[in-house]
Each structure stands twice: as C-alpha cells, then as structure tokens.
Amino acid sequence: MSKYKIAHSMIRVKDIDQSLDFYKKAFGFHETRRKEKPDQKFDLVFLSDPDETIELELTYNYDHEPYDLGNGYGHLALAVDDLEKSWSEHKDQGFNVTELSGLDNGKKNYYFITDPDGYKIEIVRNK
Amino acid sequence: MSKYKIAHSMIRVKDIDQSLDFYKKAFGFHETRRKEKPDQKFDLVFLSDPDETIELELTYNYDHEPYDLGNGYGHLALAVDDLEKSWSEHKDQGFNVTELSGLDNGKKNYYFITDPDGYKIEIVRNK
Numbered sequence: 001m002s003k004y005k006i007a008h009s010m011i012r013v014k015d016i017d018q019s020l021d022f023y024k025k026a027f028g029f030h031e032t033r034r035k036e037k038p039d040q041k042f043d044l045v046f047l048s049d050p051d052e053t054i055e056l057e058l059t060y061n062y063d064h065e066p067y068d069l070g071n072g073y074g075h076l077a078l079a080v081d082d083l084e085k086s087w088s089e090h091k092d093q094g095f096n097v098t099e100l101s102g103l104d105n106g107k108k109n110y111y112f113i114t115d116p117d118g119y120k121i122e123i124v125r126n127k
Numbered sequence: 128m129s130k131y132k133i134a135h136s137m138i139r140v141k142d143i144d145q146s147l148d149f150y151k152k153a154f155g156f157h158e159t160r161r162k163e164k165p166d167q168k169f170d171l172v173f174l175s176d177p178d179e180t181i182e183l184e185l186t187y188n189y190d191h192e193p194y195d196l197g198n199g200y201g202h203l204a205l206a207v208d209d210l211e212k213s214w215s216e217h218k219d220q221g222f223n224v225t226e227l228s229g230l231d232n233g234k235k236n237y238y239f240i241t242d243p244d245g246y247k248i249e250i251v252r253n254k
Contacts, residue, residue, distance in 0.1 A: 002213040004154040006180040007251060009136050010201030027131040053133040054181055059201060070197025072244065074137030074186060086129040117199065124134060 008046065008055035009076060011119055012067050016045060016060035018116045023047050026095055026113060027078060027121075029056065049078070069118055077110075077122040086123055087111055135173065135182035136203060138246055139194050143172060143187035145243045150174050150183065153222055153240065154205060154248075176205070196245055204237075204249040213250055214238055 013019040023029040029047040032055055036043045041062040046055040056076065080086045083100065090097045090113055100108035110124045140146040150156040156174040159182055163170045168189040173182040183203065207213045210227065217224050217240055227235035237251045 001155050002207045002209060002216060004156075004176055004205040004207050004213075004250075005178055005253070006176050006183070006203065007206040008204045010204065010249075012199050012201060028128050029131075049131055049133050051132055056133070057201070057204070067199030068195075068197040069199040070195040072139050072194030072196040072246070073200035074139060074184070076133065077135045077137065077184070078131040079134040080129045080131050082129060086131075089129060119199070122137070123131075126132070 006054050008057045010057040010059055011117070012059045012061065012064070013117050014064060014066055015116060016043060016058060019058050019060075020045065020047070022116050023056065023058075025093065026090065067117060075112070075120040075122045077124050079124050079126040081126045083107075083109065083111075083123065083125040090123075133181050135184045137184040137186055138244070139186045139188065139191070140244050141191060141193055142243060143170060143185060146185050146187075147172065147174070149243050150185075152220065153217065153242075156183065194244060202239070202247040202249045204251050206251050206253040208253045210234075210236065210238075210250065210252040217250075 029049060032046045032048045034043065034045045043060045045058045045060065048055045087097065087100055096114040098112045100111050102109040110122055112120045112122055114120055156176060159173045159175045161170065161172045170187045172185045172187065175182045214224065214227055223241040225239045227238050229236040237249055239247045239249055241247055
C-alpha cells in the first residue's frame with residue numbers, strides 16, 4: 001500500500017478577505033500559497049498554523065451565495081497550551097465563542113469559536 | 128497571541144465500522160483513541176495517518192439518518208509520492224475514484240476518492 005500523509009482540509013468561503021482576516025487574527029495563521037483563477041472566477045488560498053502542521057485551503061468562488069454547511073462536517077480543532085488564556089483573548093477580540101466545556105482531569109477542556117461563514121473551530125487543550 | 132496547532136478534523140459518519148474499514152484499507156490509517164458514550168448514544172473514534180500529522184475524528188451517532196453534506200465543506204487531502212500507483216491501487220481495490228486530473232509540470236496531479244458517507248478525499252502528489 002502507498003503511504004499517505006494528511007496535507008490539507010478545504011472549505012468554501014463567501015468572502016475571502018473576511019476569512020483571511022479571521023484566521024490570521026484569531027489563530028495567527030499565515031498564507032502559504034495562493035492560486036488565482038479570475039478566468040474561472042475562483043481563487044484558492046492556503047493558510048497554515050505556525051508549525052505548518054497541515055494547510056487549511058479556502059476556496060473562494062466569486063459572488064457566491066452563502067454556503068449550506070449541512071450537518072455532516074463537524075469542525076477543525078486547534079490545540080493550545082493555555083486554554084483559559086486563549087478563551088479570554090478570543091472573547092476580548094469580540095469573536096463568537098462558546099463557554100468553556102467538557103471535563104478532563106478536573107478542568108474544562110474545550111470551547112468553540114465560529115468563523116465568518118459559520119464553520120465551527122474547536123479549541124482544545126494541548127496534551 | 129496564543130500559539131495554535133491544527134490537531135484534528137471532525138466528520139460525522141453513519142456506519143462506524145464501514146468508515147473505519149474504508150480509512151484503514153484505502154489509506155492505512157490507524158486508530159489513535161476512542162471515546163464510547165453509549166449512555167449518550169454516540170462514539171468518537173480518532174484515526175491518523177502513519178506520521179500522525181493530525182487526527183481525523185469520526186463522530187458516530189447511533190442510528191442516525193444519512194448526513195446532509197451541504198456544499199460548504201470540501202475535502203480532506205492526502206499526499207502520496209507515486210500518484211499513478213496510488214490511483215491504480217485504489218481502482219484495483221474497487222473504490223469510487225475519479226480520473227487523474229489537473230496539470231503540474233506536465234503531469235496530472237490529483238484525483239478524488241469517495242468515502243462511505245460521500246465525503247470526498249483528494250489525493251495529491253507529494254511535493
């Protein structure tokens with residue numbers, strides 16, 4: 001069998017500038033590469049976390065209506081060392097965050113933040 | 128700003144055994160951890176690629192109807208060294224695969240394979 005390595009996860013976004021702004025300001029993601037196809041009316045923008053674990057591919061179809069997120073796809077999860085600090089920072093930044101939830105070794109261990117298209121991002125405590 | 132690391136991507140699946148069988152046989156993924164919550168009628172099964180780049184979390188809600196995949200979420204992409212060999216292997220295994228597509232340095236550079244719930248997995252050539 002061939003050997004496979006997870007490379008990226010792709011979501012479609014309605015407003016590329018708003019999404020880039022969100023992923024940069026909320027999580028410090030940076031742009032790794034971009035393919036602009038104005039003749040086909042779409043751009044692909046690849047982002048990543050500081051360690052470049054995998055890429056998040058944003059597909060931007062020009063002038064598209066809001067996407068139907070369905071109920072199949074769940075979320076991308078990001079791990080952080082200090083979950084309480086992260087939660088406070090996101091709340092202070094005015095992002096749409098849930099309360100801290102779950103329980104692991106007596107501590108709450110996750111919350112969710114919503115991106116401009118409504119995709120959920122789970123923030124979990126780094127192990 | 129806190130430092131974030133991409134940790135996992137979650138999808139909901141209708142038949143956990145069928146999904147596990149697919150991700151193991153098609154890509155050599157292995158189970159990393161599992162949380163079974165029979166009282167809440169759901170199980171979470173985490174899989175990963177051999178390098179454990181990130182995890183793929185499968186949420187299995189017991190006796191759920193097929194999920195509506197919407198048109199927002201795109202796909203998870205996996206990189207492989209020999210794309211043509213991978214395509215032939217997947218075709219020989221009887222999986223639902225598209226033709227090789229795209230073009231990069233004179234070579235086709237991706238195809239898609241569909242999982243049991245209809246989620247697309249993109250196979251790309253490793254850079």
